[in-house]
Amino acid sequence: MSTKSRIVRTLAVLAGASMALTACGGGGTADSSSGAKDGGTVTYWSMWKVGEAQQKVLASAIADFEKETGNKVDVQWQGRTNTKKIIPALNTNNVPDIIDGSNANLDIALGSTGQALPMTDAYNTEIDGKKLSELIPAKFAAVSNIKGKDGQPWMVPYSLTSDGIWFNAEKSPDLVTNPPASWDDFISLLDKEKAAGQTPIAADGDIAGYNAYWFVSSLIHSEGPGSFNKIATDKTGASWDSPAVLDAAKKVQQLVDGKYLIDGYNASKWPAQQQAWATGGADLLFNGSWIPTETGTYAAPGFKYASFAFPSVASQPSMARADFTGFAIPKNAKNPAIAQKLAAFLMNKKNQDDMGTVAKVLPVRADAAISPELTAVKKNIDDAKEIYLGNDGVSAPGYLEKNFNPTDDLLFLGKIDAGEFVSKMKAETIAYWKAQG
Amino acid sequence: MSASTLKRTRRNPAPATKSEQGRGGSSIERQRRKLLVPFVGPAFLFYTVLFIVPSIAAVWISLNEWAGSGPMTFVGFKNYVKVFQDPLFVKSFGNTLLLLFVVGAAIFILAFAMTLVLRDMAAKKIARNVIFFPHLINALVFGILAGFIFNPGGMVNSLLKPLGVTEPPAWLAQDNIFPLIMATMVLTTTGYFTTIIMAGVDRIPPYFYEDCALAGATALQRLRYVILPLTWDVFGTCAVLWTISSVKIFEIIWVFGGSSGAGLPPTQTWSVAVYTYVTAFSGMSTPAYGAATASAIISLALVTVLVVLLRRAMRRDAIEF
Numbered sequence: 001m002s003t004k005s006r007i008v009r010t011l012a013v014l015a016g017a018s019m020a021l022t023a024c025g026g027g028g029t030a031d032s033s034s035g036a037k038d039g040g041t042v043t044y045w046s047m048w049k050v051g052e053a054q055q056k057v058l059a060s061a062i063a064d065f066e067k068e069t070g071n072k073v074d075v076q077w078q079g080r081t082n083t084k085k086i087i088p089a090l091n092t093n094n095v096p097d098i099i100d101g102s103n104a105n106l107d108i109a110l111g112s113t114g115q116a117l118p119m120t121d122a123y124n125t126e127i128d129g130k131k132l133s134e135l136i137p138a139k140f141a142a143v144s145n146i147k148g149k150d151g152q153p154w155m156v157p158y159s160l161t162s163d164g165i166w167f168n169a170e171k172s173p174d175l176v177t178n179p180p181a182s183w184d185d186f187i188s189l190l191d192k193e194k195a196a197g198q199t200p201i202a203a204d205g206d207i208a209g210y211n212a213y214w215f216v217s218s219l220i221h222s223e224g225p226g227s228f229n230k231i232a233t234d235k236t237g238a239s240w241d242s243p244a245v246l247d248a249a250k251k252v253q254q255l256v257d258g259k260y261l262i263d264g265y266n267a268s269k270w271p272a273q274q275q276a277w278a279t280g281g282a283d284l285l286f287n288g289s290w291i292p293t294e295t296g297t298y299a300a301p302g303f304k305y306a307s308f309a310f311p312s313v314a315s316q317p318s319m320a321r322a323d324f325t326g327f328a329i330p331k332n333a334k335n336p337a338i339a340q341k342l343a344a345f346l347m348n349k350k351n352q353d354d355m356g357t358v359a360k361v362l363p364v365r366a367d368a369a370i371s372p373e374l375t376a377v378k379k380n381i382d383d384a385k386e387i388y389l390g391n392d393g394v395s396a397p398g399y400l401e402k403n404f405n406p407t408d409d410l411l412f413l414g415k416i417d418a419g420e421f422v423s424k425m426k427a428e429t430i431a432y433w434k435a436q437g
Numbered sequence: 438m439s440a441s442t443l444k445r446t447r448r449n450p451a452p453a454t455k456s457e458q459g460r461g462g463s464s465i466e467r468q469r470r471k472l473l474v475p476f477v478g479p480a481f482l483f484y485t486v487l488f489i490v491p492s493i494a495a496v497w498i499s500l501n502e503w504a505g506s507g508p509m510t511f512v513g514f515k516n517y518v519k520v521f522q523d524p525l526f527v528k529s530f531g532n533t534l535l536l537l538f539v540v541g542a543a544i545f546i547l548a549f550a551m552t553l554v555l556r557d558m559a560a561k562k563i564a565r566n567v568i569f570f571p572h573l574i575n576a577l578v579f580g581i582l583a584g585f586i587f588n589p590g591g592m593v594n595s596l597l598k599p600l601g602v603t604e605p606p607a608w609l610a611q612d613n614i615f616p617l618i619m620a621t622m623v624l625t626t627t628g629y630f631t632t633i634i635m636a637g638v639d640r641i642p643p644y645f646y647e648d649c650a651l652a653g654a655t656a657l658q659r660l661r662y663v664i665l666p667l668t669w670d671v672f673g674t675c676a677v678l679w680t681i682s683s684v685k686i687f688e689i690i691w692v693f694g695g696s697s698g699a700g701l702p703p704t705q706t707w708s709v710a711v712y713t714y715v716t717a718f719s720g721m722s723t724p725a726y727g728a729a730t731a732s733a734i735i736s737l738a739l740v741t742v743l744v745v746l747l748r749r750a751m752r753r754d755a756i757e758f
Contacts, residue, residue: 080720083720084718084720087504087505087506087724088505090505090506091506104721105720108504108720108721108722108723108724109505109506110506112504112723113504113505113506113507113723114507115506115507206609206611206694206700206703207700208700208701208703209700209721263589264588264589264590264607266607266610266611267587267589267607267608267609267610267613268584268588268589268609269583269584269587269588269609270700272584272588272589272590276590391721394722395721395722395723396722396723397504397716397722397723397724397725397728398715398716398719398722398725398728399722400721400722401701401715401719401721401722402523402525402704402715405701406525406703406704409611409703413610413611431522435519435522435523436519437515437519
């Protein structure tokens with residue numbers, strides 16, 4: 001055989017191989033569209049993984065949707081990384097028709113860059129005899145960062161998370177009926193517990209986000225929603241000089257100086273301290289509304305979950321933190337109409353009840369059922385005149401991760417005092433915005 | 438047989454071959470040249486598409502401000518200036534250098550010390566496997582183990598209690614995590630390089646050792662005059678491998694602090710790789726792809742410079758034996 005024919009043969013083999021590879025790729029797409037004969041197919045990238053309670057609720061709701069509408073939903077249970085994966089995917093053809101995530105994550109991935117479709121159709125859909133826009137409490141919609149530049153919301157929230165100061169109602173039943181009404185009340189409660197030989201507060205100090213709850217909540221409760229966002233985005237840094245900011249930091253320092261926090265909170269790995277709390281090692285835990293499900297598996301027998309809200313300040317209206325989890329549709333989705341329908345369908349009463357009672361999260365619809373552990377949190381949200389987002393909706397690139405959280409850690413872990421914290425944060429904020437240009 | 442015979446045959450090929458090459462190469466050579474394109478072509482193509490093009494794209498992205506999707510704004514070298522002015526990047530860069538040089542030095546000192554011991558040891562095969570073992574374990578395991586061992590109610594403190602230590606150190610305090618990570622890196626990587634260097638040492642013909650024994654050389658002299666010169670190329674390769682992998686150290690830091698990956702590790706422990714990841718993918722704020730790729734390009738430049746310098750510094754005439 002001549003050399004020439006050998007080369008030709010080699011090339012032919014290579015060409016054949018690459019064609020086989022292409023065929024494999026093509027096969028996949030052909031498969032996913034072949035089931036579309038009754039209606040359309042939507043691709044859904046879910047933030048839940050197979051086996052999670054929310055996944056089970058959504059999977060059964062999606063099955064109902066397919067049966068009722070004849071549309072097909074191609075679900076990928078990706079887990080929380082879905083909102084990270086979508087960012088590079090937006091530059092390709094492989095874009096899901098619908099995706100869910102927390103408002104903070106979706107805002108970063110789609111909302112703030114104008115890559116999300118307005119969900120107007122979903123909000124106008126009638127569910128259980130009412131328009132969806134009427135079913136979602138107006139104060140939730142008022143939270144600015146789920147609205148695009150055109151004023152239309154780009155997200156349909158289906159559940160929310162909030163926070164509370166958690167305790168065991170079996171051990172401290174009086175806290176259910178008579179929670180501390182102010183910060184001073186709260187401190188005297190801590191003193192009382194300490195005097196009784198108990199550890200007042202558990203905290204996993206290695207989670208910067210949890211540490212930040214204390215300062216951010218103190219500030220927002222005394223200065224109102226938006227106050228933390230204001231000092232974070234003040235390019236001059238001058239707002240950090242406000243006495244109210246120092247006061248909020250002093251409250252955090254008070255917790256450290258008063259030795260109210262569990263031993264070793266500054267040198268442990270999550271979830272060591274919330275485990276200690278759930279097994280009776282400390283009385284209180286300031287954490288999210290997911291605590292009953294997250295600590296449920298290892299809580300002491302007979303543990304009865306209850307919570308009270310972060311102490312309010314008399315001069316301020318009632319307020320509650322809410323972070324939404326919901327659906328959004330990328331601008332270049334192929335099947336946005338069905339995706340809007342799906343988002344609306346998942347908001348019917350049955351699915352919202354399942355969210356509350358089966359997945360044990362807080363549903364968005366005010367009339368949905370909830371699990372008893374979340375009663376106080378739900379009441380706090382229902383009563384709240386104002387809603388604020390976690391970290392007050394601060395999303396400037398890297399500000400929380402690189403500037404605020406590390407400095408706040410120093411304060412909460414007792415390495416600097418309130419005054420040092422404020423002057424350091426002022427300098428960090430000025431440097432940050434200077435670098436942003 | 439002597440080493441010089443081997444040397445001569447390798448360096449001076451048979452004269453017949455030489456004359457054929459003069460006439461345009463042997464038939465084997467010609468065949469080889471013709472097959473170059475079909476065989477190297479696809480690999481080159483894949484390499485270009487999967488590595489070179491993305492690298493060039495990364496350089497381009499690093500000159501822009503970009504949230505990962507949506508509009509890109511060209512900003513020139515602003516991202517690089519921004520990154521270098523960020524004290525946190527400087528700190529992360531310092532940590533990367535600590536990992537590279539301090540951990541690297543510890544690893545190679547230990548690895549050579551072990552090759553001295555392991556050569557003459559009884560049951561050396563088992564010992565080698567035991568040393569290599571930590572390298573097989575996923576970094577996540579060490580992250581979780583650290584909690585078990587060093588938590589306030591963990592193993593170490595439980596063991597110290599009966600000894601009368603009532604106020605043990607705060608093992609997992611933010612400032613202590615990086616030294617712990619360095620120690621873990623030494624533990625997991627030493628075995629890997631010991632194995633490679635041992636393979637080099639095993640190639641050394643036994644009569645050199647017999648010579649040493651006859652001359653009354655100590656173990657250190659044996660290392661200095663026999664083992665080091667004869668494994669120099671192996672050691673050089675290991676040094677390059679370590680340089681490349683140390684600049685990329687990420688997952689051990691990610692899982693060691695910040696709840697085994699559920700949150701961010703404390704900034705005291707960040708390496709450049711962690712800094713890059715957080716800048717692009719923290720999920721807590723708008724991604725800054727421009728700054729993240731700038732930081733990635735800087736570490737690529739660091740690796741390139743260090744590897745070139747290392748190759749220069751380590752260059753010796755290969756000793757063949």
